[in-house]
Amino acid sequence: xxxxxxxxxxxxxxxxVLLVLKGWVLFAACYLLSLMGVHEFxxxxxxxxxxxxxxxxxxxxxVLYAVAAxxxxxxxxxGGDMGSWMMAWLFATVVACLLYLFKIEVRKPEDAMATITGxxxxxxxxxxxxxxxxxxxxxxxxxxxxxxxxxxxxxxxFSGVFFGKHKMTPVISPKKTWEGAVGGVIGTIIVSGIFxxxxxxxxxxxxxxxxxxxxxxxxxxxxTASIFKRKMGIKDYGSLIPGHGGILDRFDxxxxxxxxxxxxxxxxxxx
Amino acid sequence: xxxxxxxxxxxxxxxxVLLVLKGWVLFAACYLLSLMGVHEFxxxxxxxxxxxxxxxxxxxxxVLYAVAAxxxxxxxxxGGDMGSWMMAWLFATVVACLLYLFKIEVRKPEDAMATITGxxxxxxxxxxxxxxxxxxxxxxxxxxxxxxxxxxxxxxxFSGVFFGKHKMTPVISPKKTWEGAVGGVIGTIIVSGIFxxxxxxxxxxxxxxxxxxxxxxxxxxxxTASIFKRKMGIKDYGSLIPGHGGILDRFDxxxxxxxxxxxxxxxxxxx
Numbered sequence: 001x002x003x004x005x006x007x008x009x010x011x012x013x014x015x016x017v018l019l020v021l022k023g024w025v026l027f028a029a030c031y032l033l034s035l036m037g038v039h040e041f042x043x044x045x046x047x048x049x050x051x052x053x054x055x056x057x058x059x060x061x062x063v064l065y066a067v068a069a070x071x072x073x074x075x076x077x078x079g080g081d082m083g084s085w086m087m088a089w090l091f092a093t094v095v096a097c098l099l100y101l102f103k104i105e106v107r108k109p110e111d112a113m114a115t116i117t118g119x120x121x122x123x124x125x126x127x128x129x130x131x132x133x134x135x136x137x138x139x140x141x142x143x144x145x146x147x148x149x150x151x152x153x154x155x156x157x158f159s160g161v162f163f164g165k166h167k168m169t170p171v172i173s174p175k176k177t178w179e180g181a182v183g184g185v186i187g188t189i190i191v192s193g194i195f196x197x198x199x200x201x202x203x204x205x206x207x208x209x210x211x212x213x214x215x216x217x218x219x220x221x222x223x224t225a226s227i228f229k230r231k232m233g234i235k236d237y238g239s240l241i242p243g244h245g246g247i248l249d250r251f252d253x254x255x256x257x258x259x260x261x262x263x264x265x266x267x268x269x270x271x
Numbered sequence: 272x273x274x275x276x277x278x279x280x281x282x283x284x285x286x287x288v289l290l291v292l293k294g295w296v297l298f299a300a301c302y303l304l305s306l307m308g309v310h311e312f313x314x315x316x317x318x319x320x321x322x323x324x325x326x327x328x329x330x331x332x333x334v335l336y337a338v339a340a341x342x343x344x345x346x347x348x349x350g351g352d353m354g355s356w357m358m359a360w361l362f363a364t365v366v367a368c369l370l371y372l373f374k375i376e377v378r379k380p381e382d383a384m385a386t387i388t389g390x391x392x393x394x395x396x397x398x399x400x401x402x403x404x405x406x407x408x409x410x411x412x413x414x415x416x417x418x419x420x421x422x423x424x425x426x427x428x429f430s431g432v433f434f435g436k437h438k439m440t441p442v443i444s445p446k447k448t449w450e451g452a453v454g455g456v457i458g459t460i461i462v463s464g465i466f467x468x469x470x471x472x473x474x475x476x477x478x479x480x481x482x483x484x485x486x487x488x489x490x491x492x493x494x495t496a497s498i499f500k501r502k503m504g505i506k507d508y509g510s511l512i513p514g515h516g517g518i519l520d521r522f523d524x525x526x527x528x529x530x531x532x533x534x535x536x537x538x539x540x541x542x
Contacts (some may be wrong), residue, residue, distance in 0.1 A: 083354010113384035259362040
């Protein structure tokens with residue numbers, strides 16, 4: 001328990017420092033975490049007798065961050081628009097994963113499909129945290145990614161302990177209750193509202209909407225990771241963080257909240 | 272054999288008419304073909320005891336074409352840039368496929384991963400043919416998609432018959448030879464060059480480069496489909512086209528040549 005608290009505090013401090021620094025420091029950290037996350041995810045498939053390819057995934061994730069980095073340096077470096085490069089990245093990624101099947105005697109479609117899924121679900125999803133940190137004038141929203149992921153979790157836990165009666169997902173995650181979920185959402189909306197009031201008052205309402213959307217998707221992120229781990233027959237994705245499991249165990253909700261917040265900023269607020 | 276020739280001719284005429292009309296007619300046809308292709312692909316997983324979800328895929332493909340269609344009508348309809356909408360589409364698609372796993376008792380990761388793969392490999396790849404048909408001033412390149420797919424195939428066949436000695440892929444597709452492959456590439460570069468010379472002389476060199484790239488990727492498209500069918504234990508994906516199999520059997524190479532040509536136009540030529 002003591003180990004868990006200490007390492008939890010260390011993670012919190014490191015995360016906070018990265019969020020304060022934002023920009024390229026956060027970008028580089030996200031790149032490393034994406035690679036580590038994909039690696040953990042792929043390891044989990046072992047028990048399912050599925051063998052995704054980490055080399056292809058590492059290459060694909062590297063190209064993703066490289067395209068994003070070159071795009072940040074202005075349109076001059078890459079011709080064409082960023083969106084087309086991203087779509088071309090998706091195409092090239094899927095082709096690379098399918099070519100992996102050409103050694104037909106030893107590989108099966110599941111191997112390629114797991115590689116594609118890991119790249120998109122872990123690498124591409126996590127990339128959005130880095131992308132928010134690069135948004136001119138909106139990079140403070142990286143904090144909203146963490147608020148929606150971790151406040152939801154904490155508020156849901158305590159609401160569940162105090163008011164929990166009706167099981168929400170008895171099979172996937174037996175301890176979760178509807179009362180906990182509602183408490184998690186309400187708590188996150190409140191904290192998001194306070195954060196917006198203090199740090200970006202003109203976007204107060206947007207922060208509360210993000211709190212609502214983020215809290216809901218955060219729980220889906222948590223449950224998705226639980227489902228994969230259940231099917232893989234593992235308790236944790238890794239053991240990197242003593243008492244907390246691996247990168248993916250700690251950031252399973254961030255995978256889902258980061259893209260939702262990114263697209264809310266870019267498409268709804270219109271950054 | 273007679274059936275095969277007649278239905279082949281019908282397909283060729285229908286395809287030619289669609290390519291001449293281009294624009295929204297081709298766009299609508301590609302949408303339908305994408306749905307039919309995904310459906311065929313998913314059916315093939317039956318023997319592998321994998322159950323992708325067609326409803327999610329149909330929804331995702333519909334949103335993809337809808338986003339593209341709204342994007343075409345000008346930036347006014349959708350706020351934000353097209354690229355961000357496309358990336359948001361990918362995120363939403365993957366989330367939807369993962370949520371499919373929440374019925375944990377009856378579903379397994381392979382079901383979700385196959386759904387993701389089908390949407391991207393068939394739906395997203397094929398969409399690029401429609402996208403080329405909408406490119407102002409460059410829509411004539413839809414013909415290059417067909418030239419690279421079908422001229423490669425035909426030239427490879429005849430070169431293989433006349434000069435074929437060294438097996439290229441004995442396990443995946445035993446009849447293919449290196450001599451056939453080289454003949455396919457050379458033939459396609461020549462036909463592409465003639466096409467460029469007659470219809471778009473300023474882009475003659477680009478047409479020949481596309482011929483080279485397209486011919487190579489076209490063979491990968493063909494072999495990828497062969498691998499999936501082999502693993503699925505089926506000879507053809509479908510029986511819609513008498514003597515030719517299903518949509519995917521006929522357009523397996525187009526899935527790969529269309530995106531390559533689209534990104535060549537958008538990122539290299541810079542349309």
